[in-house]
Amino acid sequence: EAQVTQNPRYLITVTGKKLTVTCSQNMNHEYMSWYRQDPGLGLRQIYYSMNVEVTDKGDVPEGYKVSRKEKRNFPLILESPSPNQTSLYFCASSLLVSGVYNEQFFGPGTRLTVL
Amino acid sequence: AQTVTQSQPEMSVQEAETVTLSCTYDTSESNYYLFWYKQPPSRQMILVIRQEAYKQQNATENRFSVNFQKAAKSFSLKISDSQLGDTAMYFCAFLTNFGNEKLTFGTGTRLTIIP
Numbered sequence: 001e002a003q004v005t006q007n008p009r010y011l012i013t014v015t016g017k018k019l020t021v022t023c024s025q026n027m028n029h030e031y032m033s034w035y036r037q038d039p040g041l042g043l044r045q046i047y048y049s050m051n052v053e054v055t056d057k058g059d060v061p062e063g064y065k066v067s068r069k070e071k072r073n074f075p076l077i078l079e080s081p082s083p084n085q086t087s088l089y090f091c092a093s094s095l096l097v098s099g100v101y102n103e104q105f106f107g108p109g110t111r112l113t114v115l
Numbered sequence: 116a117q118t119v120t121q122s123q124p125e126m127s128v129q130e131a132e133t134v135t136l137s138c139t140y141d142t143s144e145s146n147y148y149l150f151w152y153k154q155p156p157s158r159q160m161i162l163v164i165r166q167e168a169y170k171q172q173n174a175t176e177n178r179f180s181v182n183f184q185k186a187a188k189s190f191s192l193k194i195s196d197s198q199l200g201d202t203a204m205y206f207c208a209f210l211t212n213f214g215n216e217k218l219t220f221g222t223g224t225r226l227t228i229i230p
Contacts, residue, residue, distance in 0.1 A: 031216050033216070033217070035218075035220075040124075040222055041222060042119075042206060042220035042221055042222045042223055043206065043208075043218070043220040044220070045215075045217045045218070048215055048216070048217065050214075050215075056215065058215075058217060059217075088158065090160060092160075092218075094216055096216070101148055101165070101167070102216060103162065104216065104218060106159070106160035108157075108158070108159055109158045109159070109160075111158075
């Protein structure tokens, strides 16, 4: 089944304790992206990647890191989480065919609480 | 920069009635796509309908249709014969197919279908 998976689905942690949220897709997509969803703000892009070893900042990258060592995986790293990073996180992926619509597929979301 | 505005934070409607959700956007691009996403309590992001800016004909998907007014930069979603399963958060989103495939989201409208 074609899908985007995220782990963990729920995480409660404490300020300053490094964590990684994994994202994996099995559709051979070049493009992957992370969003965070906050009440009253909708979803905002954190980082994106257009292929292996190619990543760039989105609109709200502060406090986050990403890597793209393999095409299927795009982990989100919080080196020193803070309470303002409490949010619902989504990973998304798509093909990257220029000039045509490439549907983005979303993962199920990760609910992160930083105490 | 592109912006998407949803001015109705919450709406409710009786089952089987028709409801329209509003969305306006701002962009200087000529080629773009507009979307409505549904987020039920499961938090999954589900694509409801999409509209290509170059198409004058309004998109329809079963009970869901849009009213796309390009000059006014308006993109409303009409849900006909509403069902209890339509209860969800609805996000309007915008995408330009150049470089970063970033979706720009509105702040969402929480729709409740009343039995």
